[in-house]
Every structure is written in structure tokens, then in C-alpha cells.
Amino acid sequence: MGSWLSKQLEPTSAHYTYLILSLFLLCYATFSDFIRNRLHLSEPPLALLAGVIFGPNVLNIVNPASWHWQDTVTQEAARVIVSLQVFSVGVELPKAYFSRHWKSVGMMLVPVMTVGWLVTAGFVYAIMGTTWPVALIVSACLTPTDPVLAAAVLQPGTRFASRVPRRLRHMLSAESGTNDGTSFPFLYAGLLMYGGATTGGIIRAWFTATILWQCTLGLLVGLILGHYANRSLRIAERRAWIDPSSFLGFYLLLALLSVGIGSTLGLDDFLVAFGAGTGFAWDGWFANKTQATHLPQFLDLLLNSSMFVYFGAIIPWNEFVPRDITPMITPGKLIGLLVLVLLFRRIPIVLLLKPLIPDIRTYREALFCGHFGPMGLGGLFLVIEARAQLETGESIPLPQPPKQHPNLKAIQQVWPIVCFVLMGSTIVHGCSVAAISLVRAYKGTGGHMMRNKEERAPLLAGEEDGLAGMIHEGGGGESEPSVSGDEDVSQSHDDILKEYGVMKQAVNSVFVESNDDAKDSDDLNL
Secondary structure: OHHHHHHHOOOOHHHHHHHHHHHHHHHHHHOHHHHHHOOOOOHHHHHHHHHHHHOOOOOOOOOHHHHOOOHHHHHHHHHHHHHHHHHHHHHHOOOOOHHHHHHHHHHHHOHHHHHHHHHHHHHHHHHHOOOHHHHHHHHHHOOOOOHHHHHHHHOOOOOOHHHOOHHHHHHHHHHHHHHOOOOHHHHHHHHHHHOOOOHHHHHHHHHHHHHHHHHHHHHHHHHHHHHHHHHHHHHHHHOOOOOHHHHHHHHHHHHHHHHHHHHHHOOOHHHHHHHHHHHHOOOOHHHHHHOOOOHHHHHHHHHHHHHHHHHHHHOOHHHOOOOOOOOOOOHHHHHHHHHHHHHHOOHHHHHHHHHHOOOOOOHHHHHHHHHOOOOOHHHHHHHHHHHHHHHHOOOOOOOOOOOOOOOHHHHHHHHHHHHHHHHHHHHHHHHHHHHHHHHOOEOOOOOHHHOOHHHOOOOOOOOOOOEOOOOOOOOOOOOOOOOOOOHHHHOOHHHHHHHHHHHHHHHHHHHHHHHHHHHHHHHHHO
């Protein structure tokens, strides 16, 4: 009997992964409101922790290495998931957002990212003993704000998000949607410097291949694709050519099409996807049609959480200690680098530029925006891209890191440093909401633990008033229009006339019923 049963069972690592991943997601979905709004935790750090626990270094149940997956799988999975997320950001932004807030987002993208890139590179160069080009490559992977982590905290529906002014949430979302794509110029600047070309050759290749072709053309292609996809869907919906299920599927398929176009043409995938989402939802029509479906939140739970579990399982713990080829990489130095990056990568420059960023109106808001620059799956894609360029000179990596290679030291330095900082940022930023809710000051009072007992909310950190030092009232906390696709800003003239006609008919019916009641009363009296 035991022999027969053992032949029927198939306990492979892949099958265990299906079991563990689905159980984790089911448990999270069951208690999602409790976890988000009472424990103030988001999916990424929990998913990362699950990947570490069930991964090869602890329980050894989820072991991607045993599936013989190659680096290309990690690269393409990160590409698709981050592209879906930046497409979602473009769709969910308020109607025609960039026409009103381009200066704030531009300041966060150009001076803030550039200074953060150079500051982080300086820390990597000084602490890890890398060359300056390698430090610039590592820093470029840590420069973008991750849209997955940002969406997990800033998306509407959570108690914490309601405490942050909408204009800040929208600005940080727009920044996270665009700066994954705008990180490519920083990455390729470091790669070109590492290649040892002349200064003129570096500038020429960087400007033509990266700025013009990958970024500028990528964004333009995305905007055109999104605009004409919007028009096509409008025609199909108006003529009843599309059913409701396909209407929602159009969202996901358009995002995947943008990834396919960008990757095939060698464009900046993330800018193509973000441009497609922005162009697709520029007028707010699609968001108004689908705002009750919670499709982006579903994708967050299913895809993003799965990817963080996978990342937790592939973290290279054995490379966080000194080795012959990387003697400067030690746990202490990695922790010190993480602390310095979290403190100085964004906070000082955002505080300094606060007067020049219209959407940031107080220094407390500048501190919040400076802190909230999480690093995650976007950095994972960029580090695989960096390894691919160092290994093959192209965007396609070798199946596994090489044992012998002219750039072996750089390859072995980039991967563990970036992975450690990404892991630390996921945990710190994913748990910072709970810390802010418990300790940080609110309007004229304090966080949950700073208040008198009689002033505390019944639930731990359950306060709902806005964060102190931020402007919330009198239009100071809103983006115009407040939410993409809101009916109060997206209704057409015909819709307004139609609603007026319905209201007029309802009023007339009330008067008719009143007259009938009066006649009935007169008849009874007679």
C-alpha cells in the first residue's frame, strides 16, 4: 500500500510552489483588510518573507534553481510585471494629469533622480570598493521608485492612503510610473563608461541610442498606441461589438501589447507601457467605466505578490559574505550602505528643492516624499539588464552567471549589492506605514502611541485624521480633477442633459402623484 501510494504522489518543487503560493495568497486575500488597515502592512514585505522562509535557504520547499530556470525568466517576469504596474499607474492618474502637474513630476524625475544616482554611487564606491563605473551601474539599479511598492501603500481604499493629500499620492504615483523608464539613461551611462569608450563616443551613443531611441521614441510610441486604442475601444463599445468580459480584458491585453512592441523594437519597455496607459486613459473615459472593478488591485495581489515570493526565494545569501572575488562585500558594509541609501538618496535633495516643487507645500510633505522612494522589482529588472550587458554586450543575459569572464568581478559585485538593498528597502518601506501610524504626529496631536488613552482610536493605529504638517483642506490636498474618471469632471454635455431630463421627469411625476392624491381626498370627502 505504501509503495503504491508513493508512486501516486508527485511532491516536486514546482508542485510545492503551486501549493505554497496559492495558500499564501488565499490567506492574504482572506485577511487583506485586517492586514492593510489594522496592521498597516502591505503585500510585498510579507510575500518577500514567505519567499525567504519557504526558499532554499530555510525550508527548501520553493527552490527556483531546481526548476532549471534561467536568468532570462527572471528578466522577462520582472519586465512584464513592472510594465503592467506602470501601465496601471498611467490609467489611474487623474484626467490629463501631466498637463497640470508636469513641473512637480519633472523636478522629481530630473534633479531628484540625478542627485540620488550620484549620491548612491558615491556610497557604493566608498564602502564597497568598486570602480566608479560599477558604482554608477549599481546606483542606476537603485535609482527608480518602484511602482509595485508604491501602489501597495498609496492605492485608494486603505486607511493610510486617506491620510495623505491626494496631490502627493498622485505625484508619487506618477513619479513611480515614469522613473523606472527614465532610469535607463543612468544605467547605460554607467555601462558606456565601464566599456572604456572615449568621452565623445560615450555621449554620442548615450544620446542617440538611449535618449532618442529608447526613451523619447518609446514614450511617443506608447502615447500613440494608447490614444488609438482608446478610440478603437470607444467605437467597439458604442456599436456593441465588445462584451463586458472582453472590455476588461482589453486593459490587460493592451498592457502586454505595449510590452511586446517595446521589447521587440528595443525601446524602453516601461516608458512604452506608461505612455500607453497615460494615452489610453487621458480623458478619464476608461477609468470611469471600470472604476468599480478593482482590476489593478487584483493584478497587484496575483502577480506582484507572486513575484516578491519568487524574489525572496532567489536572494543570494551566500554572496553577502566576503569571497575571493568580492572581499569588500560583508554583511556589516551592506547594512551600512542600506542605511545611508535610505537616509541620503532622496530626503536631502527633496527638502532642498521643496520651494521649486509646486505639489509639495510644507517641509513635512517634503520629508514624506523624500522618504517614500521604495526600491523593488524595477531594480530587479535593471540589475538583470546590467548583468546581461556585462555578460554579452546585449540585453539578453546568459542562462546563468558565468564562472569565467573578463567582466566577472563587476558581475559578481552588482548582483549581491543590488539584491541586498532591494530586500532592505522592501522591508523598510513596506513596514514604514505601520511605524508612521503608531508614532508619527498627526494634526496637532500625535500618532497612536503618542496620544492620551482617551484620544486613541479603538483599533491600534486606527486614527483617520490627516498626517500633521500637511495641507489637507481648502483644495490644498486635492489634484484637479480629484480622481481620474470622476463623474463630476468627465460627464459630457449630453450626459448632463440626459440626467436633467430624468430629474425633470421625476419631479413632474411627484406633482402628478400629489394632484392624484388631492383628487382622491376630494372624492372621499364628497
